[in-house]
Amino acid sequence: MGKEAYGTPSRRDVIRAAAAGAAVTVAGSGAAEAAVPSATSGGGPRDRAALGLRLQGVQHFGLTVQDMERAFEFYTQVLGGTEVLRDGDFHGQAIHDTLLTDQEILAAEEGISPATIGVPDLAGGTQRLDVRFVHFGNVVIELLQYRDATQPSGTGHSFAEPRDHMSPAYPRSMHICFHIRDDVDPDKFIADLEAESARRGMTQVKANRVVTVRTEATRRAAPRSSNTNKIREGKSNGWTLIYCKGPEGEQLEFVQALDPIKRTFAEARRRHLDKTGR
Known part of the structure; x- marks a missing residue:
């Protein structure tokens, strides 16, 4: 059956998928000290800190491409990046909802086909979604290709033409990923982020959920446990991810990388530094 829809978070396709990966070793961000009111109570000391103090900096940059092999060649052979891992054929309800909930809501509101x-x-x-990660020592580039299921992985073009829309599946779309500290509850973090953004009038800042919702009301009412997609098996074991729109509609991602995926990226960084003589 391949990497099809899963029934529980223990299934591999829970979305090893957005595999969203990147340098777990990225330097800290030196976040501002300004106090941010917490939207919820409880959690450890770090969970009550300002949002910026719960981050370790930018985790990776992602680029949706038309031609995976061409893009991979450019970033590895032309620019000299080091391959971290490649994964793919991701599909199923959980990965679909994690990455695309906001666009499904938009289609439902407009009464149009999501396609x-x-x-x-x-x-x-x-x-299907394929991903490859390329390490550059201090940052990772994630290459993503959304392709037709009949098209072999790593070949041909993306199923969609480049267009100026908000769906993360379009070629030339990029997202910025921030790294959540190991001792932070990611479900609480995104709840606090949404609350603080709303307090400032930034109503565009909305995170997707890992359960199926098709209205803004049901998205807001979803349980906090659905805020993040936690991958606990396969190559991306230890990965937790959240997809969220920024205040200008830009695509953001927040991830937490624990072992064993944390070790995978650390080893790729070591190999890259050895290769470049740093």
Whole structure:
């Protein structure tokens, strides 16, 4: 059956998928000290700190591409990056909802087919997601390709043409990923982020959920445990991810990388530094 929809978070496709990976070794961000009111109570000391103090800096930059092999060649052979890992054929309801909930809500509100605004059918498996990570010593580039299921992984073009829409499946779309500290509860972090952004009038800042929702009201009402997608098996074991729109509509991601995926990236960094003589 391949990497199809899963029933519980223990299934591999829970979305090893966005595998969203990147340098777990990225330097800290030196976040501002300004106090941020917590939206919820409880948690450890770090969970009550200002949002900026719960981050370790930028985790990776992601780029959705039309041609995976061409992009991979450029970033590894032309620019000299080091391959971390490649994974793919991701599909199923969980990965679809994690990455595309906001666009499904938009399509429902407009009464249009999600495909018309660049939403691939990962839920049904008509399209698949492939990812490759390239390490540059202090940052990782994630290459993503959303392709038709009939198209072999790593070949051909993306199922969608480059267009100026918000779906993360469009080629030339980029996202910025921030690294959540190991001792922070990521579910609470995103709840606090949404609350603080709303307090400032930044209503565009909304995180997707890992349960199926098609209205803004049901997204807000979803349980906190659905705020993050926790991968606990496969190559991306230890990865937790959140997809969220920024205040200008830009695509953001927040991840927490624990062992064993943390060790995978640390080893890739060592190999890259050895290769470049640093």
